[in-house]
Amino acid sequence: MTGRPEILWPLFADLKGLDGIGPKTAQAMEHLDIVAPRDLLFTLPYSIIDRRLRDSVQGADLPGIVTVEVTIGQHRAPSKRGAPYRIDVDDAETRFQLVFFHPRPDYLMRVLPTGQRRVISGRVELFDGVPQMVHPEHILDPDETDSLPEFEPVYPLTSGVTQKVMFKAVADALTRLPDLAEWIDAEQARQEGWPTWGDALRRAHAPEGQNDLAPTAPARARLAYDELMAHQLTLALARADRRKTRGIVTTGDGRLRAKVLKSLPYRPTGAQLRSMDEIAGDMASPEKMNRLLQGDVGAGKTLVAFMALLVAVEAGGQGVMMAPTEILARQHLEGLQPLAESAGVVLELLTGRDKGAERQAKLAALARGDIQILVGTHAVFQKDVEFRDLRLAIVDEQHRFGVRQRLELGKKGQGADVLVMTATPIPRSLALAQYGDMDVSLLDEKPPGRKPVKTALISTERMDEVVDHLHRAISEGRQAYWVCPLVEESEVSDLIAAEARFKHLRAVLGEGVVGLVHGQMPHDQKDAAMADFVAGKTSVLVATTVIEVGVNVPNASIMVIERAEIFGLAQLHQLRGRVGRGEAASTCLLMYQAPLSESGMKRLTTLRETEDGFRISEVDLEMRGAGDLIGTAQSGLPRFRVADLERQAALMAVAQSDARRLLADDPTLQTDRGKAARHLLWLMRQDEAIRLISVG
Structure with missing residues (x-):
């Protein structure tokens, strides 16, 4: 597996060898991410001209x-x-x-x-x-x-590349197709009525009508499946590779968990109990756990996470829970403290603020094993932080936390189990694309006692009414968030918007009633403003979206989101989740500037109609597309040339189970189908996967 198989060489040859492509055109094509004949073949026509x-x-x-x-x-x-x-x-x-x-x-x-x-x-x-x-x-x-041709294919272009150039070059590239063995399961290809790989490419470039351009057209579906399959094979190989690293067998006797369950005023939901079992089962197995705990706002992730940490403590080990920011780490600490007291375990916080003697004392206690559960920020990664016996690491809010950090974490406790928590419900197809190498536990039920949040749409022209409403609510002792819009890209204008709103509300509601938090503030000021709000010293917190994740103020029962139409659905859902955590009935006011665009209207009415984060994320995916939903740049989402995650979600699930099955039957890809799958990996430039097989 050292070098690319010879049969594929023509597809990775120089573009300049193709009909009508000279040095200048080849350079222009790089803007379309086309650097080899293979890329040209996977650049499919997006429409046709009836000739x-x-x-x-x-x-x-x-x-x-x-x-x-x-x-x-x-x-x-x-x-x-x-x-x-x-x-x-x-x-x-x-x-x-x-x-x-x-x-x-x-x-x-x-x-x-x-x-x-x-x-x-x-x-x-x-x-x-x-x-x-x-x-x-x-x-x-x-x-x-x-x-x-009766129907002339129309290709995406860039300056210096014409339709004629694309057409001629593609025709030439199609003459170089090697005859590759089939990597798709024969029965599946038959059921779907899919052509072979070569025929699929030839057909996709010679559409015979509008239907041939649809993602569901057999030739296109087949090519999309090839991409998804290669991606899922890579994830499955990574998963298999990780499973080879010996984990630690961690089995608890249940005594601490029983104490906590007894102290709870309610019974956990079915989803919580199921997730606890799945996690405990993974920890007890000799393979390293790599599980994603995905739960909607307020689905009770904290309890599930703490129960997992207790398994580590019952077995005589330690656990760590990490959050992306200091505010969130402190919140986890506050959330876990009462649970830790009922279980009688030692819980401690470590952040970048710990300095000098105090820090040294914590580190010594950690190394001795006196601290059983540590809550912290990235400070936990520093060289001098050593555990006596780390069994479980829990990472909160995945996409602020790259794969690299996950590896760093692995070094702290060789074989320590890893649990990732996210409060962002992601549609299944994206979860598979992004976390296909992980096992997933879903919290899809709301714990008893969470009250629904009443959501209303209101035009910015009625600003004064909203402020009056706020005035009354505050005089009754309630608290409110007021989220300002992200104006332009520049943080300066966000700042101006937030400060202007802060001054306006302060003038109406009175000095000392309104606090302000925004991204440009020094850390300590931000923390102080948050602390005042949490303590109830201020009644209204004006903020940019820094409060999106994790802040917990049970007394806050009003959420005003200004210019809600310019926020993404998932973001609005997260923001709304900050209220509805206490006894009072809560409201979320989505203020929009009229006239609303069709998509703006659809987003806001979706929110008004449902609180189900998974349903909301599906609508978000349909509307915005996969790249925007997770922010492609930081999401590690693969860039597919043919596959369309929004419309071909079902194929992704099939590809995952197919890839895992193929590797279970043929871990080193030595069978005929396995060898064909190796060709697929080379074809799709899955170098990472190829490295894993050659090492394996």
Whole structure:
């Protein structure tokens, strides 16, 4: 597996060898991410032009592209400079004109000689009632008509690359297709009616109508599946590779967990109990746990996480829980403290703030094993932090936490189990694309006692009413968040927006009632403002989206989101989840600026109608697309050329189970199908996977 198999060499050869591609065009194509014939083949046409031959331009849908056979009539050279050159032509039913600007008359006389028959194709428009074709795109002898496809594929372009160049280069690249063995399960290909890989490419580049462009067209579905399969094979190989690293068998006797369950005023939900069992089962197995705990806002992740940490403590080991920010780490500490007291275990916090003697004392206690559960920020990664016996690491809010940090964590406790928690419900297809190497536990039930949040839409013109409403609520002792919009990209303007709103509310509601938190503040000021709000010293907290994740103030029962229409759905859902945590009935006011666009309206009404984060994330995916949903740059989401995660979600799930099954039967990919799958990995540039097999 050292180098790329010879059979694939033609697909990874120099682009410049292809018909019509010189050094300049090759350079231009890099803007389309095309650097080899293989990339060109996976750049599929996104639409088609109907070039079917008609008898006449009469009765055609104008303006539009028409292909007709004509007899060339009189050439009319322009009478004055800059005027167009016209040629009369007759089709089977009518006379019309070909129009050329800045013409070369000798050239036109040569290609369109009077009295001859030609097939012409181009855009026809009516000008003063007379049909005109300006600069025909194709001029052919009648016996060459076959060289013009009935449906001409239309490719994505960049400056310096024309449709003609793409068409010729693709045609040439298609002649180089190697005959590859099939990597798709034969039964599956038969059921779906999928063509072979080579046929799928040939068909995808020669669509015979609008239907052939749909993601569901057999040729396209097959090519999309190849991409998803390669991606899932890579994740499955990574998962298998990680499972080879011996974990630690951690089995608790249940005594501490029983204490905690007894102290709870409610019974955990079915989803919580199921997740606790799944996690405990993983910890007891000799393989390293790599599990994602995915739960909607307020689904009770904290309890599940703490129960997992107790398994580590019952077994005589230690656990660590990490949050992306200091505020969140402190919140976890506060959430876990009462549980730790009921279990009688030692819980401690370590952040970047711990300095000097105090820090040294904590580190010593950790190394001795006196601290059983540590809550912290990235400070936990520092060299001098050593555990006596780390069994479980829990990471909160995954996508602020890259894969690299997950590996760092592994070094702290060789074989320590890892649990990742996220409060962002992600649609299944994306969860598979992003976390396909992990096992997933879902918290899809709300714990008893969480009250629904009433959500209302209100136009910014009614700002004064909203402020009055706020005034009344505060006088009754309630607290509110006021989230300001992210104005432009610049943080300065966010700052101005937040400060202006803060001053306005302070003027109306009174000094000392309103606090302010935004991204540009120094850490200690931010923490102080949050602390005042948590303690109830301030009643209204004006904020940019820094409060999106994890803040818990049970007394806060009003959430005002200004210019809600410019936020993403998932973000609005997270923000709304900050209220509804206490006894009082809560409201979320989505303030929008009229008129609302159709998509803005759809987002806000979706929120008003449901509190189910998974349902909301599905709508978000349909509306925004996969890249935006997780922010492609930081999501580690693969860039697929053919597959469309929004519309082909179901294929992703099939690809995952297929990839895992193939590797279970053939871990080193040595069977015929396994060898074909290796070709697929090379073809899809899955170098990471190839490295794993060659090492394996």
